[in-house]
Amino acid sequence: MLQTTPYSSELQQPALLARARLWGLIPCAGNGSRSGAVVPKQYQAVAGKPMVLHTLDAFAAVERLAGTLVVVSAGDSFFAQHAASVRVADCGGSTRAQSVANGLAALQQQGADAQDWVLVHDAARCLITPQQIDTLIDACQHDAVGGLLALPLPDTLKAAQGGRVSATLERSDKWLAQTPQMFRIGALQSALQAAGDAVTDESSAMEFAGLSPLLVQGSAQNFKVTYAQDFALAEAVLLSRL
Ligand SMILES: Nc1ccn([C@@H]2O[C@H](COP(=O)(O)OP(=O)(O)OP(=O)(O)O)[C@@H](O)[C@H]2O)c(=O)n1
Numbered sequence: 001m002l003q004t005t006p007y008s009s010e011l012q013q014p015a016l017l018a019r020a021r022l023w024g025l026i027p028c029a030g031n032g033s034r035s036g037a038v039v040p041k042q043y044q045a046v047a048g049k050p051m052v053l054h055t056l057d058a059f060a061a062v063e064r065l066a067g068t069l070v071v072v073s074a075g076d077s078f079f080a081q082h083a084a085s086v087r088v089a090d091c092g093g094s095t096r097a098q099s100v101a102n103g104l105a106a107l108q109q110q111g112a113d114a115q116d117w118v119l120v121h122d123a124a125r126c127l128i129t130p131q132q133i134d135t136l137i138d139a140c141q142h143d144a145v146g147g148l149l150a151l152p153l154p155d156t157l158k159a160a161q162g163g164r165v166s167a168t169l170e171r172s173d174k175w176l177a178q179t180p181q182m183f184r185i186g187a188l189q190s191a192l193q194a195a196g197d198a199v200t201d202e203s204s205a206m207e208f209a210g211l212s213p214l215l216v217q218g219s220a221q222n223f224k225v226t227y228a229q230d231f232a233l234a235e236a237v238l239l240s241r242l
């Protein structure tokens with residue numbers, strides 16, 4: 001079946017592949033518990049506006065995207081109150097993987113095809129730039145699998161036991177996974193379904209399916225706002241870009 005067998009010979013036909021559109025999908029249904037923020041961290045103001053709106057500005061500037069859908073929790077009225085023109089699906093799940101899987105289904109209900117590409121990007125990575133998104137698209141658009149922005153490990157890597165170093169690990173083959181992560185919608189849906197809720201990124205689901213996503217070098221500035229001190233760093237970077 002064309003819809004659910006993403007690497008079928010039909011889908012490898014150049015005409016179908018060439019028609020594929022590109023969509024953004026922004027999981028935005030987390031609580032941000034590690035950040036200590038009083039509101040979900042993606043709605044905390046950074047450099048003058050809620051963090052997720054910086055994220056969406058970057059996606060809006062990428063002309064090749066057919067559209068971007070934000071996945072929020074049921075009952076979340078942030079966008080209705082503050083940014084009513086943003087496309088929102090209130091189908092967030094209890095894990096990031098569930099939010100993404102539900103968002104992929106919503107994208108298809110709204111007209112996306114299984115062979116279209118999706119770029120899944122954390123709402124909490126508000127420092128992404130249109131140039132980085134374009135770099136990922138250029139690298140992956142003609143790849144059979146897809147890929148992700150990532151950063152080669154910049155520091156010496158230690159293994160720990162009981163708070164002490166137990167070993168120094170080889171790091172030349174280690175990368176830090178970032179987002180966006182770009183895959184065909186149908187392939188990612190199947191992979192997420194098979195991999196289950198425990199996967200923390202889309203690449204992990206594709207790896208579980210036996211595939212090797214492309215690593216595309218990102219930027220250290222594309223960090224995920226996770227802890228309380230990250231807000232000030234994100235603000236400083238955003239203000240430095242003005
Ligand atoms: N059930 C979930 C959990 C996370 N996310 C989203 O996935 C992105 C990356 O997740 P993370 O940084 O771990 O966010 P939180 O889960 O919100 O943070 P924490 O783990 O500290 O609670 C965020 O944009 C977050 O909103 C989501 O859509 N649905």
Ligand SMILES: C[C@](O)(CO)[C@H](O)COP(=O)(O)O
Pocket residue numbers: 096122176177178179200201202224
């Ligand atoms: C997807 C991700 O941003 C890749 O680094 C990350 O894994 C999501 O955050 P989490 O803390 O692992 O949920």
